[in-house]
Amino acid sequence: YFNGQSNGAEQTNYEYYTSGGIKSGLRADSVDFTLNGKKITLFSGSLHYFRLPAQYWKDRLLKFRAAGLNTVQSYVAWNIHEDIPGQWDFETGFRNLREFLKAVKEADMFFWFRIGPYIDAEWELGGFPAWMLRDPKMKFKSNYKPYLNAVEAYFMKVLALIDEFQFQKGGPIIALQYENEFGGIRSQGDQEYFDLMRNTIDKSGFKELLTNCDGGTTLVTALKTIQKGVLETVNFNSDSLKQLTVLRQAQPNKPLYVSEFWPGWFDYWGGGHAHYDVKKFEKEVTDVVFNANASINFYMFFGGTNFGFMNGGSGDKGLVTSYDYNAPLSESGNYTDKYWKTKELIEKFNKERSQPKLLIPKPPTYVTPVSYGKLKVKDFDICNTVKDYLSLEDVLTQMKPIVTEKPQHMELLNIGSNYGQNYGFILYRLTNLQKFKHLKLTGGASDRGVILVDHKEVGVVEGKKDYNQDLNDTQFANTTTHTLDIIVENWGRQKIGNMNIDRKGLNGDVDIDAKVATNFQTFPLEFKEPFVKQLTQLKGKPFVEGLKSPAVYRLELDIKDSPKDTFIRLDGWSKGNIFINDFNIGRYYHIGPQQTLYIPAPLLKTGKNEILVFELHSSTAFVVYFNGQSNGAEQTNYEYYTSGGIKSGLRADSVDFTLNGKKITLFSGSLHYFRLPAQYWKDRLLKFRAAGLNTVQSYVAWNIHEDIPGQWDFETGFRNLREFLKAVKEA
Secondary structure, eight states: OOOSBSSOOOOOHHHHHHTTOOOOOEEOSSSSOEETTEEOOOEEEEOOGGGSOGGGHHHHHHHHHHTTOOEEEEEOOHHHHOSBTTBOOSSSGGGOHHHHHHHHHHTTOEEEEEEESOOOTTBGGGGOOGGGGGSTTOOTTSOOHHHHHHHHHHHHHHHHHHGGGBGGGTSSEEEEEESOSOOOOOSHHHHHHHHHHHHHHHHHTOOSEEEEEEETTTHHHHHHTOOTTEEEEEEESSOHHHHHHHHHHHSTTSOOEEEEEOSSOOOBTTSOOOOOOHHHHHHHHHIIIIISOOEEEETTSBOOBOOTTOBOEETTEEBOSBOOTTOSBOTTSOBOHHHHHHHHHHHHHHHHTTOOOOOOBOOOOOOOOOOOEEEESSSOOTTEEEEEEEEHHHHHTTSOOEEESSOOOGGGSOSSSSOOOOSSEEEEEEEEEOOOSEEEETTOEEEEEEEEETTEEEEEEEESSOEEEEOOGGGSOSSSSEEEEEEEEOOOOBSSSOGGGOOOEEOSOEEETTEEOOOEEEEEEOOOHHHHHHHHHSOOBOOOSOOOSOEEEEEEEEEOSSOOOEEEEEETOOEEEEEETTEEEEEEETTOSOOEEEEOGGGOOSEEEEEEEEESSOOSSOEEEEESSSSOOOOOHHHHHHTTOOOOOEEOSSSSOEETTEEOOOOEEEOOGGGSOGGGHHHHHHHHHHTTOOEEEOOOOHHHHOSBTTBOOSSSGGGOHHHHHHHHHHO
C-alpha cells in the first residue's frame, strides 16, 4: 500500500460511515451522535471559505484532516453572493460554494452548514447585504415583511444549490444551523420569522439534522421555545463543564455539541492583540471532550483574512483586516502550538475510546512566506519600483458625481434602480464657497471623515456626536472661491446589535457659519476591481513627498520566479487600503495592533505586480516593506551588520564577538549541503532563519568533490558549494 497517510489505516471517513449503503444521516436521538447508524464524536473546525483564496482551500482542509478533525464548519456570507439585489454570484473565486463543498468531501471531511441569514462572524453587517438598509424601515431578524421576503429568496437560492451535497445524497453536509445566537423565540414576531425559515428549509427537501446555537447566558431561554426536531448547541471557551452541565440538564438525552469553542479572539483597531493560552486551551478542551463526552467545533481553527471592506464593526470600533483569531492555524496557514495540541488530544481520545482507525494524512508542508525587499522613495530595492501617484482630483475625474440637496447616506444614493453604495468611502463636496470661520457637522459621521479645504486636510470627524471646527484664513488657498470636501469611510457596519440604523456617511446637515449648506456633489468611492484597474491605466504625477491630502500611490513589485506568500508593511503611512493587481487586500492603520497585511501568493504573478495604496492622510517615510515575516521588523541581518560599509569581519578580541564592529551572539545550526538535494537548501535555510538562527555551519566533504584524483566537481547538484553559499546569504 503506497500510502500518503501517516497512521497506516486504510479506511476513509466516507468508506467507514457509508459502508453498507447510506440509510440515515447525523442523528441526535440519544446522548451520542450517530452517523448512518454508527456512533461518532465530531471533531470540527471552522474555516470560512470566503476568507482565503479558493486555491488554498485544499491546503487548509488537508491540515484540518491531518489534525484529526472529521468535520468542517462554515457560515455562508449572504452579502458576498448578492451584492446587488437579485444578482447572485456563487461561481467566481472564493464565492464558489459548490466547489468548496466538493473540496471538503475530497479532504475526507463532513460539513456542518451555517446558512444564516445572520452570521455575526465579525463580518460586515453580520452577513446581511448592505442594500437592505436602503429601506428606511428595515428590521433585521424580525417578521418585517420585506425582510422575510428577502430571507426566503436567499434560503431558496442556497438550499437549491446545496441540495445534492446532503450526506444522505452522497455529499458532505451532515447538519444545518439556521439563524445564529438568537436567544430564543420570545414573541409572535420571532415565531413568524422562525416559521418562515423552517418552512422554507422543509419545502426545499433538506433532510439532514437541523440545529440552533446560543451562548451560555441565553441557552435555557432558547430551549424553552426551540422548534421541534432542532438540536440546541452552545458557544463558549471557559467553564466548560459548568456550561455543558447546564445544556445537559436543559436538553437531556441528546448529544452535547459545542458549536463554537473559541481558541482565540478577534482584534480591534487601537486595541491589543488577542491571545488564548495553550495550557488553558488544553484544560478546557479536555473538559469538553474527555470529561463531558461532548463533540466540539473550534471557532476558528483557521481564521483567514477580512479582505476588502468586509470586516465588521462593533460599537464604535472597527475590526482589523486580519482574522488570524490566534487560531490553531495562523492567517498564512502555519502550524501553531494549539494545532499540535489539538492533534495530540484527538489521537489520545481515539486511542482511549477505541475509535475506528481511519486514514489521517500527514500534515502538509508549510510553505514559508518570502521577503520581496524594501521599497523607499529615494533608496529602494531593484525589484521594486515607485511609479507615481494620482491626486484625489485625478481619481474623481473617473466618476460622475451624484448631486443631492442634503448629505445622504451611501446606502440611499441612486447608483442603481434599487440599490446604493455598499462599501468604501463617500465624498461630499461643496464648491464656490467664500472663506468661512465655522463648520458644524450635525450628527457627526459614520464612521470617520477627513475634512479638506481646498484639497488640504484641516480636520477629522469620528463618531456620531455633533462636530464643530473653527477655521482661519491661513487654511484657505489664495483663490477667489473655495472647495470643502468631506470624505467619510465606512469602517465596517455593525456585526451585532442595532444593525437596522447602521447607515454610513454624514449623519445630518453641514452648517457653514450657521447656515445650512445645500447642493452637494457626492462621489461614491467603492474601489471595485474594474475601477481600480482604471486607476492603474491613468497617467500619474511624479512622486512627491509631503502631500497632505488623500491620494493613490502607484508602485510596482517585480517577481522573477513563481510568487510566494508575503506580508506587506507600510511604515510612516497613516490609514487607507492596499490593492494588489486590482484586488483589495484590506485596510491598514498606523495605530495597530495589526502592522502587516497578508498577501497570498495567488494574488501575485510572475513579472510586474501593480500595487495601489489609497492613503487618506499623508506619509512621513513612504516605506513599503514586502516581508516574509509577520513580526513587522524592517532590517535584515545584512542591513544591520553592514550599515555604514564593511570595515571588519568577525572578531574575537574580547569576551564578546563583534561583526563589523557590532556585538553579536551567534545562534548557529549545522546543515551539510551534501546531505540533501540542492532544491531543498532554500527551504531548510528559511526554517533556520525562522527559528531565529543567524548563522549556518557546514563541513566541506572533500571526497564528493575529488572522486578521481585531480578531477574536481563543485558544480553538479548538491556539490555546488558556491550556489549553497549564495543561498545562505539569500536566507
